[in-house]
Amino acid sequence: METIELADGGRLLYEEVFLEPELADRYFVELRDHCLWEQKPALFGHMQPRLTASYGDAGITYRYSGTVNVALPWTATMLEIKHRIEAVCGQYNYCLMNRYRSGSDSMGLHADDEPEMGNVIGSLSLGATRTFRIRHNFSKETRKFPAGHGTLIIMAGTMQQFWKHDIPKTTQAVGERINLTFREIKKTEIK
Numbered sequence: 001m002e003t004i005e006l007a008d009g010g011r012l013l014y015e016e017v018f019l020e021p022e023l024a025d026r027y028f029v030e031l032r033d034h035c036l037w038e039q040k041p042a043l044f045g046h047m048q049p050r051l052t053a054s055y056g057d058a059g060i061t062y063r064y065s066g067t068v069n070v071a072l073p074w075t076a077t078m079l080e081i082k083h084r085i086e087a088v089c090g091q092y093n094y095c096l097m098n099r100y101r102s103g104s105d106s107m108g109l110h111a112d113d114e115p116e117m118g119n120v121i122g123s124l125s126l127g128a129t130r131t132f133r134i135r136h137n138f139s140k141e142t143r144k145f146p147a148g149h150g151t152l153i154i155m156a157g158t159m160q161q162f163w164k165h166d167i168p169k170t171t172q173a174v175g176e177r178i179n180l181t182f183r184e185i186k187k188t189e190i191k
């Protein structure tokens, strides 16, 4: 695991081959075929350019950019993956999954900086290699990391406060990619 210290206290842990390919294959097929994938509406009448699914502890709901994501109960595979990542760093009660069907699916530049969100986010990639890009909010310093089949990226420190990240579209012919972001959503008072 490589630790990359970023400007203003951001920290990124990176391991390109965290899972051996055979295990990554098994997880990819299992998650692709058995998770409840849906395409959710985005802003201005558009749809999100990817599919998502949401798993976690009972009672966890994650809201961002106008979407409401009620966690389905963890599956055995999801728990197995969660424990592998927790053995490296973090404690998680929720996982947002994104499925990029082709190079025209993407994730826009954003930070996962909701007040109820823990600062450690564990991100596992499966399937086609895409570029995970980060950009500093003020200096605009940009760095790119290949997120391939079995790559683990952990975002920590103040990364969500000072940096944004995205998965740009690509015109290259790429297959499907699944990404799992494990998070800690702190329970808030019900108003």
Ligand SMILES: O=C(O)CCC(=O)C(=O)O
Pocket (backbone or CB within 6 Å): 096, 098, 107, 112, 123, 125, 132, 147, 165, 166, 167, 179, 181
């Ligand atoms: O697909 C990825 O690697 C990034 C996903 C992401 O940033 C998110 O779900 O917030």
Ligand SMILES: [Fe+2]
Pocket (backbone or CB within 6 Å): 110, 111, 112, 165
């Ligand atoms: Fe994110």
